Amino acid sequence: MRALFVMRKSRTDDMGESGPGKALGENEERFRLMVEGSEQVFFYIHDLEHKIEYLSPSVNSVLGYQPDHYVGQPYEVMLTGDPSDELVAKLTDSALRQGSGRSTYSMLARHADGHTVVLELVESPVERNGVVVGMRGFARDITERRRAEEALRESTQTVRALIEASPLAIVTVDLERRVKLWNPAAERLFGWTADEAVGRVEPHVPETKQSDLKLIREQALCGEGFVSFETQRMRKDGRLVDVNLSASALRNGTGALSGLMGIYADTTERKRLEEQVRQSQKMEAIGQLAGGVAHDFNNILTVISAYSDMLRQSFGEDDERRADAEEIHKAADRAAGLTRQLLAFSRQQVIQPKVLDLNRVVTEVEKMLRRLLREDVQLTTILAPGLGRVRADPGQLEQILMNLAVNARDAMPDGGTLTIETSNAPPGITGGANPGSVVLLTVKDTGTGMNAETKARLFEPFFTTKEVGTGT
Structure with a gap:
């Protein structure tokens, strides 16, 4: 690290070659010799003209010029033309007039090869007989330190930006x-x-x-x-x-x-997805099991359906037992529909959508729903006349209505009303289909309803508010 020892001097009358003047001259000579042997540069400026009287030889190692290049010139020749130069000059003038020292400050100087050198200066006034005659100081090259500080500042800002973002x-x-x-x-x-x-x-x-x-x-x-x-x-x-x-x-x-x-x-979302994967794996295993059970169960249903049909035909039209036999036959058909759903679930049979009357589906499942509901839950159906036909799997529609009915029952622990309504959708509701070609199936109850958190997760495949061992 190179440094300049700086002295700035105001013009004053010569004090002579004897007495105090001679002693002062000898002291300055000894001080000059000491400075010239150091790695610091000392320079002297005449009063308000800022002219340099002296620079130690080490100025050459800092700024690339010999001392003679500056002596006799205003120190402004060292500066770079930076806007801060004007402030440096003003503060120097003020210090010379007031006879006060200056705290450590920095300025930019130009090296002989054209690059900029950052100097740190410490100055104090020189007085003779109570009169300020100049300014002496040390100037040190802090260019590398300033670069390191700037690099550290940039690095700190980068780290801060990374942390914030x-x-x-x-x-x-x-x-x-x-x-x-x-x-x-x-x-x-x-x-x-x-x-x-x-x-x-x-x-x-x-x-x-x-x-x-x-x-x-x-x-x-x-x-x-x-x-x-x-x-x-x-x-x-x-x-x-x-x-x-x-x-x-x-x-x-x-x-x-x-x-x-x-x-x-x-990791909340990741764990939720992992749980869904585990549930999917369980469902896949259940599906494989369901496929095997459905085939065996379907064979049993075939026998039940055949015998119930034979039993129905054995009764006359006016026989009350004939209606019971028909209910057995219908129940077997619905059970066969469930087995089709199990097979579809296990990917062993595709869903079988067909064009059907939604009102008829609701009517046929109504009796079963009434058996699922408690006595304090009233079931009401509102079926629109002239309802449009829909294309869907009837077994899945029945299962949807059964699940919704059971959920509604559980949401009305003190009783209430469950309403199933069909209607042709108004023109503003299309569901992606042509206007006027949409049918609405509405299921509503007078139960406790859902909070905002439950609504937000309504369509998640494995989300439930039911306790373990309950639900459909």
């Missing part, structure tokens, strides 16, 4: 577990704002996970960073959230441990 929650704490950094992703994941979290002892760590935290801290503080630790953290509203945690120790400038950094990935 990270989709992962990043939290740093000191050795007392007080939060020092809480990025926007942490705000979104845990619910606390940075202002609320910083300075507090880790608000997102629930009591049930304190033992895990102790293990994490001990491992990280020993310098053993780790990744992908599955755990839970707490949101501001008290709910637990599944997270994947990676952590490492933080060290200060001396290398001593200063805290911990944790990076959190929300």
Whole structure:
């Protein structure tokens, strides 16, 4: 690191070659010899004209010129033309007039090869007989230091931008577990704002996970960073959230441990999808089992259907038992429809949609629905005359109505009304079909209804509000 020792001097009368003047001259000569042997540059400026009287030889190593290049010229010849030059000159004038020193400051100087050198200067006034006659100072080349500071500033800004933009929650704490950094992703994941979290002892760590935290801290503080630790953290509203945690120790400038950094990935959605995959695998296994059962059950239904048909034909038209035999036959047909659904579920038989009368489907399933409902639940059907035909699998329509009826029954523990209504859709509702060619099947009840959270998950394939062992 090179430095300039600078002296700026105001013009004054010569004090002579004897007495105090001679002693002062000898002192200055000794000081000059000391400076010229150092790696610092000393220069002298005449009063308000800023003319340089002296520079030590080491100016050559800093600015590339010999001292004679500057002596007799205003020090402004060193400057680069930067807008800050004007301020440097004004402050120098003010210091000379007031006879006051200047705190450390920097200025830009031009090297002989054209590049810019950053100088740091420390100055003080020179007085003789109480009169300010100049300004002396040290100038040091801090170009490399300034570059390092700028690089560090850019690096810090880059790291800050990465932390702010990270989709992962990043939290740093000191050795007392007080939060020092809480990025926007942490705000979104845990619910606390940075202002609320910083300075507090880790608000997102629930009591049930304190033992895990102790293990994490001990491992990280020993310098053993780790990744992908599955755990839970707490949101501001008290709910637990599944997270994947990676952590490492933080060290200060001396290398001593200063805290911990944790990076959190929300695994709630991933775990939900994993659970759906497991459910799908279970359903696939059930489907294979259902296919085998359906074939065997269908054989039994064929026998029941045949015997019920024979029984029905054996009774006369006025015989009351004939109606019972017909109900047995219809039940066997509906059961056969269920086996078709099981086979479709197991991919061993395709769905069989056909053009049908929706009113007739509702009428045929109505008797079965009344047996499923309790006495305190009233079933009402409103069937529109002139209803358009639809193309659908009748067995699946019946199953849908049965499931909805059972759900409605469970939603009305104190009784109520279940209404099934058919209608031709008004012109504004098309469902992707041609206007006027859509039929509506509406099922509504007077039960407890669904909250917003349940509505948001209404069409998830494996979502249910039923307890284990209940539902359809």
